[in-house]
Amino acid sequence: MDAVQILLDQGGQLFNKRGSLLSYWQEVADHFYPERADFTTVRNVGTDFASNLSTSYPLLARRDLGNSFGTMLRPTNKDWFHIRTSVGWDTLGAEAKRWLERATMIQKRAMYDRRSQFTRATKEGDHDFAAFGQCAIQVSMNKDADGMLYRCWHLRDVAWVENADGAIDTVYRKWKPTVRELTTLFKDKVHEDVKKCLEKEPFKEFEVWHCITASEHGYSDKKYTTKYVSYYIDVANKHMMEEVGIHNQEYVIPRWQTVSGSQYAYSPATVAALPDARLIQAMTAVLLEAGEKGANPPMIAVQEAVRSDISIYAGGVTWVDAEYDERLGEVLRPITQDLRGLPTGLDLARDVRAMISEAFFLNKISLPQPGNDMTAYEVGQRVQEYIRQAMPLFEPMEAEYNGPLCENTFETMMRAGAFGSPYDMPKELRGVQYQFMFESPLHDATERAKGQRFLEGKSMLAEAAALDQSAIHLVDVKTALRDVLEGIGIPAEWTRSEGEVQDIEAQVVEQQQTEQLLANMQNGANVAKTIREAQPEGSVSPVLGA
Numbered sequence: 001m002d003a004v005q006i007l008l009d010q011g012g013q014l015f016n017k018r019g020s021l022l023s024y025w026q027e028v029a030d031h032f033y034p035e036r037a038d039f040t041t042v043r044n045v046g047t048d049f050a051s052n053l054s055t056s057y058p059l060l061a062r063r064d065l066g067n068s069f070g071t072m073l074r075p076t077n078k079d080w081f082h083i084r085t086s087v088g089w090d091t092l093g094a095e096a097k098r099w100l101e102r103a104t105m106i107q108k109r110a111m112y113d114r115r116s117q118f119t120r121a122t123k124e125g126d127h128d129f130a131a132f133g134q135c136a137i138q139v140s141m142n143k144d145a146d147g148m149l150y151r152c153w154h155l156r157d158v159a160w161v162e163n164a165d166g167a168i169d170t171v172y173r174k175w176k177p178t179v180r181e182l183t184t185l186f187k188d189k190v191h192e193d194v195k196k197c198l199e200k201e202p203f204k205e206f207e208v209w210h211c212i213t214a215s216e217h218g219y220s221d222k223k224y225t226t227k228y229v230s231y232y233i234d235v236a237n238k239h240m241m242e243e244v245g246i247h248n249q250e251y252v253i254p255r256w257q258t259v260s261g262s263q264y265a266y267s268p269a270t271v272a273a274l275p276d277a278r279l280i281q282a283m284t285a286v287l288l289e290a291g292e293k294g295a296n297p298p299m300i301a302v303q304e305a306v307r308s309d310i311s312i313y314a315g316g317v318t319w320v321d322a323e324y325d326e327r328l329g330e331v332l333r334p335i336t337q338d339l340r341g342l343p344t345g346l347d348l349a350r351d352v353r354a355m356i357s358e359a360f361f362l363n364k365i366s367l368p369q370p371g372n373d374m375t376a377y378e379v380g381q382r383v384q385e386y387i388r389q390a391m392p393l394f395e396p397m398e399a400e401y402n403g404p405l406c407e408n409t410f411e412t413m414m415r416a417g418a419f420g421s422p423y424d425m426p427k428e429l430r431g432v433q434y435q436f437m438f439e440s441p442l443h444d445a446t447e448r449a450k451g452q453r454f455l456e457g458k459s460m461l462a463e464a465a466a467l468d469q470s471a472i473h474l475v476d477v478k479t480a481l482r483d484v485l486e487g488i489g490i491p492a493e494w495t496r497s498e499g500e501v502q503d504i505e506a507q508v509v510e511q512q513q514t515e516q517l518l519a520n521m522q523n524g525a526n527v528a529k530t531i532r533e534a535q536p537e538g539s540v541s542p543v544l545g546a
Contacts, residue, residue, distance in 0.1 A: 003220040004233055004240050007211050011172040014159035021264060022156060025132055028270050031277040032062040033131040039156045054284035057353050058277040061360040065269060066127035068365045072394045073402055074122065078439065079108065081406050086433040094500065096426040103419045107410060110148050110418065121150035122405075125254075128155060129401070130360075133256040133267035136173070139408040140250050141416065143185060148409060160253060162263045163214065169228075170213040171251040176205040182234075182241075191237040207235040212249055247415060248408050254401035273359035280352045287345045294342070297334040305331045364389040398438045406436045 022039045029037035034049035050056065074080050083100045085092070092100075111118045121137050128135035136158040142149040157174040180202040182190050197204050211231045215224040219231075226245030234241055255265035299310060308319040310332065320331045357363060364386075413419065422430070457475060464471035478501070 003231075003243075004238050006219050007231055007233060008209070008235065008238070011159070011209055011211060014161060014172055015174070018159060018264075025155065028131055028267075028274065031274065031281070032058050032270055033127060034059065036128070036131065036154070038154075054281050054288065057280060058273065058356055061273065061356050061362060062127065062130050062270075064362055065360045065365070066130040069126040069129065069394075069397065069401075070122060072365070072390075073397055073438070075439075076112070076119075079104065080439050081108075081402065082437045082439070083107070083410065084435045084437050085429065086435060087428070092428060093426065096428050099426055099429060103410075106419060107406070107413060110413060111150075111409060113147055115142065116148040116150055118148070118150045121152040124152035125401075128152065129254060129256060129267070129397075131267060131270055133265040133270075134253060136171075137252045137405065138173075138250050139248075139252055139405065139412065141412060145416070148412065158251070158253075160251070160263060168251075168253055168263070169249065170217075171211070171249070171253070173210045173251070175208045175210060177208060178203045178205055182206060182208070186232070186241045189241045191234050191239040191241075193237055194234070208241075209233045209235055212246070212251060215245060248411050250408070252401075252404040252408055254397065254404065256397070256400070269360045273356045276352050276355045276359065280349060280356065283345065283349050283352065287342070287349060290339065290342055290345070293337055294339050297337055300333050300335055302329070302331045361393055364393060402438055403436055407434075410434060410436075 026037060026039040026041070029035075029039065030052065034053070037043075037049070050059065053059075081104065083104045085100070089097070110116065125135035125137050132155055134155065136153045136155060138149075138151045138153060140149055141147070153173055158171065160168045160171045163169040177185075179194055179197045182194055183198055194206060209232075211233070212228050213219070213231075215226055215229045219229075220243060222243070224245035226247050228246050228249055230242065230244050230246050230250070231240065232242040233239070257268050258265045296312070299312065301310060302324065305321045305324040306318060307321055308317075311318050318332060324331055419425075457480070461472055461475060
């Protein structure tokens with residue numbers, strides 16, 4: 001069996017096993033993300049996404065949570081990631097630190113370049129992550145190989161499998177490009193049937209599968225030195241359009257909450273809120289109908305006594321038989337409605353909205369406004385409580401989401417030569433493992449707390465020094481200050497290295513010693529001059545020996 005058939009069979013098995021999962025994702029999308037509710041149905045252009053909903057509150061909860069991911073994890077108004085190494089930032093020299101900071105700026109410009117579509121891909125990924133607990137973002141060079149390209153793919157079209165270590169090493173993606181797209185990307189490598197359609201049917205779609213798997217699996221006779229192999233297969237014609245070795249797994253698939261025995265994750269927000277979402281839709285429909293009946297009640301009319309259509313709108317006239325005896329009862333009257341349960345229904349709806357808000361962590365990601373009578377200490381304690389509640393939610397996402405995105409981007413740009421020649425790198429950066437450190441508003445609050453602790457320690461040392469002068473030697477002031485400056489975000493270019501500081505200190509000591517020596521010599525000369533002037537003329541000075 002050739003490689004094409006093996007890949008198609010294995011991919012088909014992965015996609016078939018997800019049948020029930022697609023049904024679950026469809027229901028989640030119907031309630032929380034109707035724009036993505038096409039897992040098991042086909043949407044037409046112009047379809048009303050939320051036509052089946054009675055209230056938009058579950059959608060708003062998902063929207064707020066999805067938007068908060070980007071705000072917290074990737075704030076565009078600051079440098080939210082920094083390239084570091086496994087050897088430790090403190091052990092690096094000034095030249096190595098400057099190279100890493102320069103590389104950070106180059107990578108950030110490449111990621112936020114308009115053509116890279118990074119913002120679009122991560123925005124779509126954030127909302128997939130909030131609704132379904134995972135997303136699939138492809139990180140690669142663009143077709144001209146002069147910039148990065150980020151694309152978020154529909155979870156319906158992506159399937160993956162883990163290796164023995166629990167890492168995703170094989171990803172399949174379904175794709176339906178047009179004939180024009182295929183011929184532009186793969187040139188003469190496309191099948192003959194595709195070439196024939198180029199002139200008359202350039203927008204005809206062909207199903208293509210893209211598979212990236214570990215090269216050690218060996219689906220073809222070729223031997224690769226790269227870690228992964230990328231395959232593009234024309235499914236209808238069973239034709240391999242491209243087979244090439246690559247160094248990175250292009251697909252970044254962050255997963256929020258996983259369970260043992262499954263490579264697919266779930267969103268703890270939608271799992272908790274789905275029962276309430278079903279309930280609030282039903283409750284809202286009932287309350288709307290009850291409110292409509294209260295404002296526009298159903299009517300009772302006497303048969304054959306009403307001579308026209310019932311017109312209960314403003315200014316309407318309903319004609320009745322003039323011979324009807326109204327002593328028998330009104331010819332037209334509303335049905336008596338018992339609306340005493342309406343306030344209770346509204347209270348229950350508010351409770352359900354509160355539960356959905358809590359399920360989507362909206363009560364934890366929003367800092368309550370401090371009261372006017374709160375002291376600075378009380379405000380500080382409230383901020384610390386906010387950090388303790390929000391940090392467990394966002395911090396794991398940095399390792400699962402931001403980390404792989406930045407690492408794939410860095411490795412791709414490094415191999416493309418975006419950071420310059422490897423021979424121009426500082427020697428201490430060659431052959432090391434690169435890592436990423438991330439910043440966020442939550443990290444800012446915790447890192448800047450170092451400055452407050454530094455000031456508190458300074459005041460305590462001042463109080464202790466009044467009792468014992470030796471207490472000032474307890475704290476290594478230089479190390480503490482360097483840590484505080486890094487915590488508040490002072491760039492490495494603004495600070496001197498430890499070696500430079502030691503050289504400056506040696507120069508200062510040498511200069512002080514020279515000044516002291518000159519001062520001693522001047523004092524000696526002044527003393528000699530004073531003694532000489534004090535001696536009578538012609539006498540011998542015992543000090544000068546003359």
